[in-house]
Amino acid sequence: MTLQEKLDAFKADFEAGKPPYNVPPSVIETMHRATAELIASGAAERARKAGDKAPVFMLNDPDGNPVSSVDLLKKGPLVLSFYRGVWCPYCNMELQALEAAKPEFDKLGASLVAISPQTAPNSRKSVRQNNLTFPILSDAKGTVAAAFGLRFDLPDYLVELYQSLKNDLPSFNDDPSWTLPMPARYVIGQDGIILYAEVNPDYTRRPEPEDMLPALREAAASRAA
Template structure:
């Protein structure tokens, strides 16, 4: 079963179970974000990724340079452990992790949540790759994928106990758009997929041809 098939199935289940007003508000939020065109303006293929320092679940600093010293980097931004769509995607990435490593790349996931929630993500989704914290979404902002949740949807987020200012510890209602990047060893974007619609995610196998090209170039 493809990743998108799983996401579609969950969306349909949620539509049947959630209050109609909440489902409609979330759908409208997505449409309004798409209409801004922000995803099209985000960092794209050929751009240089700014150097960054993030922290892992143990509080250790991880820099872009550290990651690139091992080879290309696959970096997946997700909304948080509270997001069922993200958890489905993380499991799909875990299933592809062996094939990603076999192509000489390092896989990391990035969210704005703190270490405790990231540890929960790793535990509940049985992940073998690191989850890094992008505090206040500073890196996401530099990449152009951080956005502010619309006021009209906040009450529905709270209905599901998703209080982002508390989850992120920054007092703001910000989220990263789900995004997946391949960064080559020179720090440039070789692949970019930014999803203003969080219910739509690319298949992990879409990464393989790009990683194969990078491997061939290095040989």
């Protein structure tokens, strides 16, 4: 089963209100409205894309160790995933799929890291819950997501919904702003140029990890040349 097939199966059960979710239709309608508005805003089209220079960043891993994109790119190309947080089941399924694909990335000399706005304890939970062996980095206040053009403000009606569902993002992210990144996946070459980009204003849609392999093979071939 592909990653998207797994996401679609979860979405069908969630939106049908099946146990243990038991979500009322009004909640689903609000989520659909927010997604449709984000798509219509054109925010995804304004995000960094293939051919652009990737922003340089340094973020901490869950243990407080700094991780630099410059240092990672000295070793080889970089696979970068932006996700919303461990509270998002779609994100967790994506992280698991990336973990399963990591041996292929390793063969091609690529580093894999994921970035979310959540605090270090929640990043540690991401690692434990999904059995990850790659770094999860905390993007405090979403500054790196903003540099990539991914950060957006949640509309007031969605904030109210999240509050009613006890999804307290300001506490979860230690940030009062009620912002999130659009889920996104990048492959960055050693020269800092983005070779592959996929930005998802619909958080239920994610690319397959295998979609990045052609860009990674191209990067490996250019290194060998």
